[in-house]
Amino acid sequence: MTDELVFYTHPMSRGRIARWMLEEVGHPYRTEIVDYGPAMKGPAYLAVNPMGKVPALRHGEATVTESAAICAYLADAFPEAGLAPAAGSHLRAPYYRWLFFAAGPVEAAASNRMLGFIVPAEREPMIGYGRYELVLDTLETAVSGREYLVGDRFSAADVYLGSHLGFGMQFGTIEKRPAFETYWRRLAARPAAVRAREIDEALVAAHPVPGRPAAAPAPAAEEPRRFSGPRAVLQSDPRYPGWVRGWGVVHGVSPNWTTAGVYATRDEALEAARKAGKDYEVRWGSYDERRKQFVSGDPV
Numbered sequence: 001m002t003d004e005l006v007f008y009t010h011p012m013s014r015g016r017i018a019r020w021m022l023e024e025v026g027h028p029y030r031t032e033i034v035d036y037g038p039a040m041k042g043p044a045y046l047a048v049n050p051m052g053k054v055p056a057l058r059h060g061e062a063t064v065t066e067s068a069a070i071c072a073y074l075a076d077a078f079p080e081a082g083l084a085p086a087a088g089s090h091l092r093a094p095y096y097r098w099l100f101f102a103a104g105p106v107e108a109a110a111s112n113r114m115l116g117f118i119v120p121a122e123r124e125p126m127i128g129y130g131r132y133e134l135v136l137d138t139l140e141t142a143v144s145g146r147e148y149l150v151g152d153r154f155s156a157a158d159v160y161l162g163s164h165l166g167f168g169m170q171f172g173t174i175e176k177r178p179a180f181e182t183y184w185r186r187l188a189a190r191p192a193a194v195r196a197r198e199i200d201e202a203l204v205a206a207h208p209v210p211g212r213p214a215a216a217p218a219p220a221a222e223e224p225r226r227f228s229g230p231r232a233v234l235q236s237d238p239r240y241p242g243w244v245r246g247w248g249v250v251h252g253v254s255p256n257w258t259t260a261g262v263y264a265t266r267d268e269a270l271e272a273a274r275k276a277g278k279d280y281e282v283r284w285g286s287y288d289e290r291r292k293q294f295v296s297g298d299p300v
């Protein structure tokens, strides 16, 4: 058995976090793309990760799953990359703290936010993350006025927590705050981050997400439909004309919106919004990569 690194991933997944970490480490690795659907849920891949989820990493006889664990494992397995403070040093305190904070409270708060779930105030004491705003305020304190989370060096904690901030702001699950944007801009410009992004972007077309074929019929021009009540926002993806990234519910008049990460045709998404049984206003527009914003001519 060699100590080959085998990286199981999909270009549209949290595997992007692990790919960035692999690129930071700089050790050669072999990528196995696992497509959503039967390949990810079949016996061959379930033997690697019984969750049937990506990413996963094999290193010789060792297997590690969970993006945060993969980042931490790689930092320890390749100490020459300098991506973790020395074992036993006091800097392990912030290192573990922010890695675990991102994998636990941040991930849960952002996921619930995406689904429109708000923790009732009386339940906050028993929910690990308490309240979404509390998590964001804590993150803001962590990244404000400093370059990196741990001492004055970039580490695996920046890869993992930074990814949550970056992807979260991109998909609308983490609200944009100046401190997050400053921190993320610096991280996203790192050569390894750029390389990782380019590798995955190049793989997207050949590995579509289920329910979202590579070529979909172009949508007919449609007037935005107006309803009262919470808003469902449809976000189109320029790479897949005619298909929407998902639909989400925005309560009240808010510039923030959420997506459910479900891929569907526009009509399916409209139908799903209708079936939700409430009144919805549906905005149809596009996602401006450059400005990272939903663009719609339709006034809210």
Ligand SMILES: N[C@@H](CCC(=O)N[C@@H](CS)C(=O)NCC(=O)O)C(=O)O
Pocket: 012, 013, 014, 015, 036, 037, 040, 052, 053, 054, 055, 065, 066, 067, 068
């Ligand atoms: N906690 C895991 C989450 C992994 C995960 O949910 N991966 C998604 C893609 S981002 C997946 O593989 N979904 C496929 C499925 O569940 O069928 C991690 O951080 O690695």
